[in-house]
Amino acid sequence: MAEIRRRKQEAGGDEDAACMGPSISPSITEAEKRNSSAADSSDHIDSEEERLPEEKFVDDLSKSIPQGTDKTPEILDSALKDLPDRWKNWVIRGIFTWIMICGFALIIYGGPLALMVTTLLVQVKCFQEIISIGYQVYRIHGLPWFRSLSWYFLLTSNYFFYGENLVDYFGVVINRVEYLKFLVTYHRFLSFALYCIGFVWFVLSLVKKYYMKQFSLFAWTHVSLLIVVTQSYLIIQNIFEGLIWFIVPVSMIICNDVMAYMFGFFFGKTPLIKLSPKKTWEGFIGGGFATVLFGLLFSYILCHYQYFVCPIVYSEELGSMSMTCQPSYLFTPQDYSLKVLGIGKTISVFPFIWHSIALSLFSSIIGPFGGFFASGFKRAFKIKDFGDMIPGHGGIMDRFDCQFLMATFVNVYISSFIRTPSPSKLLTQIYNLKPEQQLQIYSALKENLFDLLT
Amino acid sequence: MAEIRRRKQEAGGDEDAACMGPSISPSITEAEKRNSSAADSSDHIDSEEERLPEEKFVDDLSKSIPQGTDKTPEILDSALKDLPDRWKNWVIRGIFTWIMICGFALIIYGGPLALMVTTLLVQVKCFQEIISIGYQVYRIHGLPWFRSLSWYFLLTSNYFFYGENLVDYFGVVINRVEYLKFLVTYHRFLSFALYCIGFVWFVLSLVKKYYMKQFSLFAWTHVSLLIVVTQSYLIIQNIFEGLIWFIVPVSMIICNDVMAYMFGFFFGKTPLIKLSPKKTWEGFIGGGFATVLFGLLFSYILCHYQYFVCPIVYSEELGSMSMTCQPSYLFTPQDYSLKVLGIGKTISVFPFIWHSIALSLFSSIIGPFGGFFASGFKRAFKIKDFGDMIPGHGGIMDRFDCQFLMATFVNVYISSFIRTPSPSKLLTQIYNLKPEQQLQIYSALKENLFDLLT
Numbered sequence: 025m026a027e028i029r030r031r032k033q034e035a036g037g038d039e040d041a042a043c044m045g046p047s048i049s050p051s052i053t054e055a056e057k058r059n060s061s062a063a064d065s066s067d068h069i070d071s072e073e074e075r076l077p078e079e080k081f082v083d084d085l086s087k088s089i090p091q092g093t094d095k096t097p098e099i100l101d102s103a104l105k106d107l108p109d110r111w112k113n114w115v116i117r118g119i120f121t122w123i124m125i126c127g128f129a130l131i132i133y134g135g136p137l138a139l140m141v142t143t144l145l146v147q148v149k150c151f152q153e154i155i156s157i158g159y160q161v162y163r164i165h166g167l168p169w170f171r172s173l174s175w176y177f178l179l180t181s182n183y184f185f186y187g188e189n190l191v192d193y194f195g196v197v198i199n200r201v202e203y204l205k206f207l208v209t210y211h212r213f214l215s216f217a218l219y220c221i222g223f224v225w226f227v228l229s230l231v232k233k234y235y236m237k238q239f240s241l242f243a244w245t246h247v248s249l250l251i252v253v254t255q256s257y258l259i260i261q262n263i264f265e266g267l268i269w270f271i272v273p274v275s276m277i278i279c280n281d282v283m284a285y286m287f288g289f290f291f292g293k294t295p296l297i298k299l300s301p302k303k304t305w306e307g308f309i310g311g312g313f314a315t316v317l318f319g320l321l322f323s324y325i326l327c328h329y330q331y332f333v334c335p336i337v338y339s340e341e342l343g344s345m346s347m348t349c350q351p352s353y354l355f356t357p358q359d360y361s362l363k364v365l366g367i368g369k370t371i372s373v374f375p376f377i378w379h380s381i382a383l384s385l386f387s388s389i390i391g392p393f394g395g396f397f398a399s400g401f402k403r404a405f406k407i408k409d410f411g412d413m414i415p416g417h418g419g420i421m422d423r424f425d426c427q428f429l430m431a432t433f434v435n436v437y438i439s440s441f442i443r444t445p446s447p448s449k450l451l452t453q454i455y456n457l458k459p460e461q462q463l464q465i466y467s468a469l470k471e472n473l474f475d476l477l478t
Numbered sequence: 479m480a481e482i483r484r485r486k487q488e489a490g491g492d493e494d495a496a497c498m499g500p501s502i503s504p505s506i507t508e509a510e511k512r513n514s515s516a517a518d519s520s521d522h523i524d525s526e527e528e529r530l531p532e533e534k535f536v537d538d539l540s541k542s543i544p545q546g547t548d549k550t551p552e553i554l555d556s557a558l559k560d561l562p563d564r565w566k567n568w569v570i571r572g573i574f575t576w577i578m579i580c581g582f583a584l585i586i587y588g589g590p591l592a593l594m595v596t597t598l599l600v601q602v603k604c605f606q607e608i609i610s611i612g613y614q615v616y617r618i619h620g621l622p623w624f625r626s627l628s629w630y631f632l633l634t635s636n637y638f639f640y641g642e643n644l645v646d647y648f649g650v651v652i653n654r655v656e657y658l659k660f661l662v663t664y665h666r667f668l669s670f671a672l673y674c675i676g677f678v679w680f681v682l683s684l685v686k687k688y689y690m691k692q693f694s695l696f697a698w699t700h701v702s703l704l705i706v707v708t709q710s711y712l713i714i715q716n717i718f719e720g721l722i723w724f725i726v727p728v729s730m731i732i733c734n735d736v737m738a739y740m741f742g743f744f745f746g747k748t749p750l751i752k753l754s755p756k757k758t759w760e761g762f763i764g765g766g767f768a769t770v771l772f773g774l775l776f777s778y779i780l781c782h783y784q785y786f787v788c789p790i791v792y793s794e795e796l797g798s799m800s801m802t803c804q805p806s807y808l809f810t811p812q813d814y815s816l817k818v819l820g821i822g823k824t825i826s827v828f829p830f831i832w833h834s835i836a837l838s839l840f841s842s843i844i845g846p847f848g849g850f851f852a853s854g855f856k857r858a859f860k861i862k863d864f865g866d867m868i869p870g871h872g873g874i875m876d877r878f879d880c881q882f883l884m885a886t887f888v889n890v891y892i893s894s895f896i897r898t899p900s901p902s903k904l905l906t907q908i909y910n911l912k913p914e915q916q917l918q919i920y921s922a923l924k925e926n927l928f929d930l931l932t
Contacts (some may be wrong), residue, residue, distance in 0.1 A: 228849050243701045397681050403686075437668040469919065
């Protein structure tokens, strides 16, 4: 245990730095040796010699991939020069955490459109970070068309997914402009046609020497799209359900990251997972409790403002987005009777608070696995960080690795437990039908209601 | 050109065999040399020496991957022993093509359920073929949990996608059984939970020595799922729209494959694409024309039967699937006035015929790119076929490579050009609302209809 503590001090306590380099702790190395010798004893495993080519391949990689440099602004560097390294990193990380939190608050103040644009920008940046690792891994500077192709696929998939959202929420508005109508009606067809162009382009760009690299990058691009684009599409959907469904989960992940780091920094002793040697059980548990508490408090505050709890709908009357509403059941205090020490008591709680517990549990138990996954990925390709945009933190992807999994969870959670089919959405669909079909629904509904009421 | 002919004879005229081995035609080799020397002259390209590790890696692969053996049943082999190789392959391929076509007809006769089960089986087999190439490529016999993990992901994604279909089409029926109700209500949540288990399992199974292989296989699995599972989900949706939307496109691809092979076999001269040296322009164009003609004729025949044109719906009255209906506009002959040589004429045509032209054009122009993609993939990993299940054809995936792209096209085509929101589906959604919400819709609809009619 003392060993681990010392190691942490040497490395500056950076909880996220997944690459330990050669100075790995003896206990871990031993466990790995045991593991590999167990594997070696099985019949199937390839001998060390046989595995050589890829081993060499991966080793060579790490030389060519630019390692995330922990670049620090000069002014900070000179101000902190007297601090020990461990604390220096702590301060830098802290400062930039606060800068990011303030930035986030500003964007929230900017409203839903600002949040959606930010989501799009973050998505593009994450894609760029993942893809450039792919470029480096397969060293494909000379590969025909590859840069253009992956950006083209990013474009088409965004066209499809963002378009789906736009059609869903603004279909009525867009339909009113005659020459945009076909964009709504044929949205899927147009997206598929765009994708097919990319697909044909890819096949035509295949060059014998590079087949394997090209297919690997094709897969790499598509997995990145799966992670980045589809999930940012879900994030946008969450925003439409009401800002609270976006702000609370994102803040929970941030809180969990920060608090796990703090608990780990001050109390960390027991290593949690081999994959990320800097993560400790103390950080994991402390961060979890802090996140649940924070979630309760933060949700309680946000529940009071229509700005956060109202779904975002296009208002025909205002001719613009509307964020005012009669708060739904979830955001109206309800009375719950409790029995504490034999004495009956009634408390008044926003039902959303109960849901916030589910969200914070997910963000502190499953959420970190998004981070472990990213750590493993970074170690697989021997890189330290995805980029070097944020001093003390690494690239954008390093900060958002857990956000994506969380966004999907929130989306699924809403669609399973919260969202009920809304009468107004159904009405829009009915109005799109022919008059005789509307009449058909009308009579069937009349009959059904009559049966219900008698 | 004579060179190409000779080459084809040597190789037995197998149009699909993507692996030419060393005996590549001089013209192609020269073009490739030009290509690579152009690349070499750029600053970015890695020198031959630098690329060594992966080159060796890929070369080593081809030794370890089992090559599709063109195994032929003995009885056929001895019956055909006097034929030249080129014709022998022709006959074997022909026989098994007919066997497969008859099998397909039998399954159609078995009805929609048989077709859906077949789709599922084909999907599983394709997944297995793609995944086992991945196993061989990364030689991961000793990798912890990997086989289980990829099958687990196949299971969860099928649970999600097939479930979505079941909920869509049988939701009402399933909802009637009390203890199955939660499966419908929480379908997405359950699927996501299952996926999360797999994700956590993957992260926990990471072992230092194998990081890169494990992440590569994770990507490999997910790309296979993207290709195989999502598209077979679309196929099932197409079947529900009416058997004709499944049978016509599938037959078109088969027809295009067969006719391109035949035209290429007898008239093939001009090579089409470097990727598949056996494909010729003659085959491509001849196959295209044959497919359009076949599509017209075949659609015309199927349009006459309710069995093929009726959407498959669950009938409350029968308590089972129903395939009878009043054929929709598409499948009722319409009069079109034509002017031929100045003389006005009226012809009666099923509107579906026009759509069949769009389908056959796609299947003969873009469809083959699915095949080229598969060819390129096979060449990238130096395998001849995906498997050896069907003598003369290779694996299941070799036969279905173009079907997947086509299925997506048909699905998108239906949703963009054919499907209109159906009153009965909307009614089901309305009946799921609370009575007061139904009443709300009722009054709004009443007002709207009143406005429309006055």
